[in-house]
Amino acid sequence: MVRAEDAVAYVHQGFWTNWTKGRPTGATLTLEPQNAAILIAIVAVYVQLVGSQLWKLVVFLIHQLRATQAEKDGLYHQQQVILRNTGTEMGAVWQLIRVGFAWRHHVQLKATWRSLPLILIASLHFTAFNVASIFSSRLLDAGDEVLSISPFCGVFNDDYMASMGTSSVISMPNSLVVEYSAYIQSRYQQSQQYVEFCSTPSSVCRHLPRQTIPWNVTINHSCPFAQAACLPGLNQSIVLDTGLLSSHRHFGINSPAADRVQYRKVTTCTILNDAEYITDWHNISATNSTPAKQVVDAYYGPNPIADRNATFSYSEWTHLYSFDQYSITNPYQMSVQYTGGGTTPEVYSDFVPIPELARSDADIMLAFLSFSKVYEAAVDDPWFRATVPTSYPVPESMDPVEGTVFKRDKPVTTLACAEQHQLCVDKDSDKDVPTSDKCTPLGGWFDTAAGPNSIDVFNLTPQQGAVAQRLFQSAVDSSFYSVLLGLAQRDTPLLARRSIQGLTGMGLPIDQWQNEVRYWSNISMANLQRSVVDFSTGRFAADTSYINTTLSPAQSWLCQNQIIRGTSYRSFDMFALILILVLGLIIIIIGSTIEDCLALRRKRQMRQGKTTSSYRQEMWVRNEMLDMLRMLFERQGYSTWGRSSNGVPISGPGQMMKIADLETTDNLELYATQDSKKPRSQRWRIAPSGNSSAGTLLKDHDTHQGVESFEFDHAQGDFLRDLKLSKTKRQFTVDERYTSDFTALPVHDDGQGGIGHVMAERRTSWGLWGERPRRVPQAPSDWIGRAY
Template sequence: MSLPPESHIFTGAWINWSRGLILGSTITLSQRDGTLLTAFLGIFVTVAGAAFWRILSFLIHQYQAKQGVTDAIHHQQQAILRNSSSPGGAAWQLTQLAWYWRRSAANSILRSLPFIILAICNMLLFAVAGVFSAEITKAAGNETLIHSPSCGYYVSPANQTEMPTSQAIIGPNFLTANDTLAATTYSRECYGQEPSGSQCYQYPKPNIAFTNQTVACPFEGEICRDSGGFMLDTGLIDSHTTLGINARHSDRVQYRKVTTCAVLRTLPYQTMYNITVGGEVQQLVGYSYGKIAGIGLNNYTYEYNMNDVIGSNGYELVAYGGMSDGIPALNRTDADVTIMFLASNAVEYRSPVLDPWFQATFPNNLTDTSGSNFTQYVPDFWVGVLACADQFQFHNPANGRSTPLTSMAGLVNPIENKLEFNNIQNATALSLFYSVNYQQTVYSVYSQGPRALRASDSLDGSDVISPGLPKNQWQIEAAQFFSISMAKLQQMMVNYAAGPPHAYDGMVFVKGNETLCGMQKIRGNNGFLSFSVLGVAIILILGGLFILISLVLDPVVGFVRQRFNWDDHKRLQWAVDEKLQLQRLAFEGAGQGRWKGGVDSIPTTLSSREELVGFGDNPNKYHPVYARHGYFGNQSVGVVTEGSPVSTPTATVEESKTAAFTSRESGRLLA
């Protein structure tokens, strides 16, 4: 099975009922749109992280704000907290602060370390959150819904008498052959071993699990050989968890298949006779197990021409189902019986084969080209016969009612009258019932012949020599046939939703149930990304909350402090520690400009054109300060009120070069 084309994948919001209403809410987007959403979420988390740091900075600043004078390191910490736009920048500035104050303040590192750690933790936390925001796609899983306008399946027309016989046969046979070949390939990769190929992860489950056990002969009398019977049982297969039909618990259907196989005795049912063809006498052996519907074979169920052994290669395997008049021992009204005839032809084995279906213990002594003698073993009989009885069951998990284990035909009345399915369950049961017909063992074999055998894998290039087979090879083959039927079930459910992969002449297309057509899940991204609605919502809500709080915290707390005179000095310190307010204070301290908006976010001068501020000519290269006097263009710098500008002495260049200033010199520099 190949994944449906992109046009068959549903994009939008849907609920994956495997996880329930909340956790299962999912958004599926194309690869392009999903990549954009992933990138947006990563950026959004980064912005939310900056907002969260803004909140922490505000709270720490307000906690530390003190009335009165304190040392310079305190005010520098407050300024960094007030003006840092990111936790990374704050951590770096606080680290520098601790380093530069290490000699002047012995506890500078201890005073800054808690804030540095907090900033780094904030940065790392949201960095990791940004990276893992993409993980919400994994939280939603890699399941998508099929949405195809071609949803449905092919059936044979009700009236086949109006079309040529060849057309009535070729269409169904071609459909069965294609489906069986694809299912066989899949079963060999994904059943009976650890799934390895990428195709094993396309269906909701890589394979449908089943159990096996040795049981008594499933047929009456002494028709079975001493090996008894071998039963394979799926247990109840859930339409949602195993087959991927996305539905609530109340809308699910459960299905079960049980197949019991046994190797049959041949001698009591075989007849050897001669026929003449073109003047040549040929030896045949016929096997009488009953008549096959639509097949006429001279009263024999199967005939084998012993002359065909000469020059033949490999195995021959023929399967029949629908025995209209089987012998009493094989007449199972509660099961669909498939009978298989295996001819080993010219195959020989390098060691004795004790398996009852492939049994080969007669030695054939040979000599190779070098003159060395060796022994190979030939089959004990011309044809081995294996019969399998297939039984099916439906179960309603909503009310606990079940049909009996029975044949396909025996399911119809119990499904309609006993299980009390709702509309969605009925649609699901109908799609499953269509597949049940092809679950019979005969459909795993007859279109493939010996290619269905695992024993064929051990033949050499000439298809006549095998190293040998285990004594339970017939059970291995029965499990293989069963696996093919399970793989076909998985395949047919997806093909129902996506639409048949091919058009088949002579068959009628039936449109699928409209509700059921939009419920089939498959695995694999296939160019699409699925996001958890809950995950996206958590990121957007929490991130949006952080951003909103960071925007309103300052004005709201400031309003409350001013309105109720609640430590209002903290509001004032938060305001003046803002970088533009610090700049205003520096200009005003130097007597430059006439300023307004002393507690606003942006302070301004009374006139932007007439009041120019900044360094005077030739600022000190080692300790620059704003000058109190001088002219910028036509404006006298440093005039605060009407009158002459005030001249303030400044430090000399030699003083500025000094590593440490006295308190008096520092006062002169800052005056």
């Protein structure tokens, strides 16, 4: 015998649309566990990469916002250099902490507070993207929903159904009938077990499209039948209404709103007036095949199949001979009978209801209950009623047991339920709740499926027709009658059975019958979902050879659009994935090219003849590590430098360089060559390394009479073009592109190994800074450097 494997064995891998969200947000990617793990790892690395590139943009923005031509202290310039050259957030944090700690004794600078905002920004950025990397899989998680693509999706083939026989023919059940019935019972039992073990959310209970189907409970103070049929004095019925259940949301049939169908079930139950319709014990004479016995009969309508007027008969044998038997495994006995409402053919019914029970708009199920044990406490529940005191049952050879137990008031009591079905279609594709003119009236299953007011009158699409057929067949298979009939043959489907120990049962609450109805409803709804899924997976058949997989286009569409859960496969939100990839790619491109774009912009300005460029952009270039290295070597006389197309400083071909006097110049510091408080003559000197007093006087000129120009013949002409000194203003032009007051002044080597670079101005005078080797860790606090 070949059985269909579990639904999780056949899962669609690849792209599909989950119509819960629609397009484009419902785009979904399903992968097997190994490939899913690889994708998650790739996305995590990608998020980290995006974070690193975004950090470049963050520091660029901060650097540019902070850049200014005003005089600033050393801490400011160190922070700018850190922002410009530190590639990682934690690297920046560490350097900023070091700098803040080093300047901590300069109280007036408030180094710690000035560094703290930058440290916080870097730390928050680092934390945010590390958390995003770790939880990126959560952002992409589309849940555990996947599409089933089982090759066993189909219906019973004609040969199998013919061999099963028809309900109009009474004959000896063949092996296929027995096999079919046994398999169906096992499926009902699985639904029962699902309800009992999955009443609370659990990862092991994700086998159905929804863990539970919602329904509303109402306690009415009215009789759903003729008043004479209901138990006098109870005046109570329980109504369970599922409301409209979506074929997509609740049953996992993946489809746009235009192809959806909605199902509703309303069940109303109450206790019947058994005193009027069930006899007392009476004798039945012996026949050639059966001995004489006592029975009670229920007369709620004749049973044409059994050819008798009684709807149900209960024998004394079970009642008498199991009363004191520990070995009995089923102390509760329950029998169910069914009759269809409206135009349902008689062949589908177990009995013809009496007028007091008959309803044209509902199917009727009767549940007859018996109990062969006793209760330790009186039970006032109307269906389980046991208020007759008696002694504890023991064999006559044993001494009596003190105490009182309670036995049933009547051997048989009856609970009746009226079940109504309704099918609806959406009026508009974007609405979940249809209007009343698109719903069938509440009624029995036959009238809803094939009556004059069936759903066919709404001109369904082929897909809607297939969905409606599948939903309704599953609803019939999941009626109270079908569920209880299937379960009662193996174990009585009652919550009360859990409170039996030996010969006695515990007392029961007064509304135990309502608890049982809720329990049945849960099983019915679980089985309804299971039945819908089983069609797509082939698990409705005991043997896959019984399945006809040659289907109509609409049925084939249905097979390819069944959502299942509880698999090891992972589904990812493609909309979120694409959004992450696109936004991340934009950030990566901007972060990777921002410096090249800046260099191209500067180059274009040069071609256009502009002599100035953005001060902030120029500061970004000059604070760069390679540019600062260029300036270091130029101070040592290696002046054959140019720039590549992307702005990177490059030296002349074959030029060899080294950093001079590392042994004696651990700390290079700026110093004032002359303190001049008035803009008079200035001495411009190139000071050799290690000897600040030596050097060649370049020019000593009085500027009182106006502006004078000083032309310097630089080897490459890269830096200084002219120097203008006046009473009120000093300027110089770098590369004919940038003019600034009192800034760096690179000049030509004097040929004696001198360092020709004047780097700063004094805050309160026009004196200039030179360079000399000193071991003092910091410059005087009243000097402001402008290094390029």
